[in-house]
Structure formats: C-alpha cells, structure tokens
C-alpha cells in the first residue's frame with residue numbers, strides 16, 4: 001500500500017539538518033569506557049524523510065571481530081521552528097530511550113539528553129545522561145558519544161567516522 005508520494009519534497013522545517021540525509025557506514029568505530037574492555041565496531045546509519053517536519057534514522061552496529069549485532073537504535077530528528085535548536089528522540093535495543101536537545105549549524109550538531117528512560121529490568125548500570133556531537137565534512141560524518149552512568153561520570157563511550165555510501 002502506498003502511504004505517501006514517492007520522493008516527497010523535504011519539509012522546510014528540517015532543511016537546516018539536511019546534511020545528515022543519506023546512508024553512512026564505518027567498519028572502524030572505537031568504543032571505550034572505564035568499566036569495560038575497549039572494542040572496535042562497525043555501524044550503518046541512515047537518515048531519511050517522508051516529507052514531514054522530521055527526519056527519521058536507524059543506527060545499526062556490529063562487533064568488528066565477529067560481525068555480530070551490537071547496539072541498535074531508531075529515532076527521529078526534529079527542529080524547533082525559526083531557531084538553531086534540534087532534538088533527537090531515540091529508542092535503543094538495550095532498553096534505553098532518550099530525548100536529547102541541542103543546537104545545529106550547517107555541518108555540526110551537539111546535543112545532550114534531558115530525559116533518559118530505562119526498563120525496570122534492564123542490566124545495570126543505569127544511564128544518567130548522554131551527549132553526542134555529529135560533524136559533517138564532505139563525504140565523512142563523525143559521531144562522538146559521551147555518557148554518564150550511575151557509577152561513572154561523563155566519559156567518552158564511542159567515536160566513529162562514517163563514509164557516505
């Protein structure tokens with residue numbers, strides 16, 4: 001069933017973050033945290049739109065060593081009208097959901113969670129806060145993610161440079 005026109009025009013409200021659109025991939029993300037062993041991961045990311053005032057995205061990662069799936073998340077990007085304010089609404093497979101807000105330019109956005117929810121039966125430690133930056137440079141997109149848990153202050157967890165595919 002066709003739910004919307006093919007290739008609808010991008011909504012004006014999300015034109016400021018259109019530099020995110022498309023499919024991105026890396027085989028060489030780096031994961032760290034004081035409480036875990038460092039790891040290398042791959043990830044494929046896609047930002048799409050259906051003509052509504054939001055972008056939607058999927059982030060699917062795998063462990064580089066054996067290609068087994070790791071973290072996965074789905075969400076939406078929204079922009080506050082007539083402003084440089086941007087928000088991510090995210091649901092992750094590890095039982096965490098987040099709302100992050102921040103600011104954007106024509107090649108960068110930085111966000112911090114103001115709301116983090118978690119399943120009552122999720123594996124500890126609880127996530128307290130998450131910060132992300134995204135920077136576009138030509139056909140590269142860099143994401144850096146820091147997080148705070150109930151045991152560890154704000155520390156880098158992920159750093160990855162995707163290439164547009």
Ligand code: HEM
Nearest residue numbers: 031033035036039041043061070071096125127130147149
């Ligand atoms: C590409 C994305 C991600 C990958 C590949 C990844 C991978 C990992 C891995 C391999 C571990 C170690 C697990 C273990 O040894 O049990 C871990 C731990 C963890 N991750 Fe991630 N992660 C990602 C994103 C995230 C995000 C977005 C959050 C929070 C919103 C998060 C929260 C955590 C927490 C809380 C831990 C446990 C840390 C601790 O034990 O102190 N991860 N992650």
